[in-house]
Every structure is written in C-alpha cells, then in structure tokens.
Amino acid sequence: AQSVSQHNHHVILSEAASLELGCNYSYGGTVNLFWYVQYPGQHLQLLLKYFSGDPLVKGIKGFEAEFIKSKFSFNLRKPSVQWSDTAEYFCAVTPGLTGGGNKLTFGTGTQLKVEL
Amino acid sequence: DTGVSQDPRHKITKRGQNVTFRCDPISEHNRLYWYRQTLGQGPEFLTYFQNEAQLEKSRLLSDRFSAERPKGSFSTLEIQRTEQGDSAMYLCASSRTETQYFGPGTRLLVL
Numbered sequence: 611a612q613s614v615s616q617h618n619h620h621v622i623l624s625e626a627a628s629l630e631l632g633c634n635y636s637y638g639g640t641v642n643l644f645w646y647v648q649y650p651g652q653h654l655q656l657l658l659k660y661f662s663g664d665p666l667v668k669g670i671k672g673f674e675a676e677f678i679k680s681k682f683s684f685n686l687r688k689p690s691v692q693w694s695d696t697a698e699y700f701c702a703v704t705p706g707l708t709g710g711g712n713k714l715t716f717g718t719g720t721q722l723k724v725e726l
Numbered sequence: 727d728t729g730v731s732q733d734p735r736h737k738i739t740k741r742g743q744n745v746t747f748r749c750d751p752i753s754e755h756n757r758l759y760w761y762r763q764t765l766g767q768g769p770e771f772l773t774y775f776q777n778e779a780q781l782e783k784s785r786l787l788s789d790r791f792s793a794e795r796p797k798g799s800f801s802t803l804e805i806q807r808t809e810q811g812d813s814a815m816y817l818c819a820s821s822r823t824e825t826q827y828f829g830p831g832t833r834l835l836v837l
Contacts, residue, residue: 614768642824644825646828652830653817653828653829653830653831654769654817654828655828656825656827659824659825661824700768700769702768704824712824713759713771713774713782713784714759714761714769714771714819714826715771716768716769716770717768718766718767718768719766719767719768
C-alpha cells in the first residue's frame, strides 16, 4: 500500500518569502502525484498534478512541483508567497497507468500561514 | 461544470442515531469517491463507485456504514447507530479520468 509523508506540519512565512513544502511517498510502482490546497472555509482544490513527462510541473497561482523519482519526492515550491496563499496544503498519490479509478492517499497536510 | 455538491453541509446528531449524507458529482463524471477527514489529518479513503457499481471499500468502512449510487448519478452515505468517533468531515469527490474533484464536505458532530 502507498503512503505519503509531509514533514512540515506548520509553516509561517512573511510575504515575498520563498516556499518549499516537502512530500515523500512510498510506493513500488508508477505513481500519479497531486497537490491539493484548502483555503480557509473552502473545499479542497487541485493545485497541480504529475502523471508523466517533464518532472517539473506548474500549477495555478505560481506554484510548481518537482518529481524526483530517485528520492520518491514531489516537493511544492513558490518563489514568492502572498498573504492569500495562507491555506492547508495536501500532497496525495495514486497508482499510475491505470486510467483512473484509484483512491487518493493523502499526507497529513501542511498548514501555511503567510504574514504581512 | 457546476462542481461537486454535498448535502447537508453540517449535521449534529446524538449517539445512536442514523444519518445520511448526499453527494451530487460533476455531471458526466462516472467515478465517485467518499473520504473522511478528521482534525489534523488528510482525507482517508472510504469507498469508490464506478457508475452504480461499488468497486472498493476501505477497512475503515465498518458494517455501520453503507453507501449507494443507485442510478450512477448521486450517491448517499449512511451511518447507522452513530458513535462519537464518527465525528469528522465527510468528503465526496468525482472524476472522469485520474483527477478527482472534491465537494465542500459534510461536517458531522456526534454528541
């Protein structure tokens, strides 16, 4: 069974600081990788996803993530955060190459607070 | 797309009562998923439907839990004889391919 580890549970940054949130997964085969974000009072939204190809993927709102297969990692980055990025961020994984219909396995989430 | 909708958004019940939640997926999404999220944790998979067929159930889904998707459109999740440990956010997601889209959730509080 797959598992996901997010090492940073709470992160506090000042506006314009750079962000990197760690995500490591455990699974022996091909994977699909996701980052979801939950803004205060809102539902989970897809931030970005990786299925195959270029390991550097770009998502909405200036976020990007890099898949490093040798490290089983899919870290989320943003060069300059804004106050509106305050939210909880979840990394998730499903087995790949199956055409869908797979459960997501989530990490425990990282609560990001951006201060003005 | 109008998005995944869930009803009710909040439910308070007494221990031992039955509750039922409804999920309406994005139209034309043939796959529907239920997850449960407790404080400080990521969502945990409960069950999955492809059209009307329930294809996978988690060990988390005890006998008190039952889910249906009778016509391959909306789904219901019923919890019988609720316990305080059932208090959580119940999330529904739908997909047509590998990407799942989530609804706002139903927050259940069992007193």
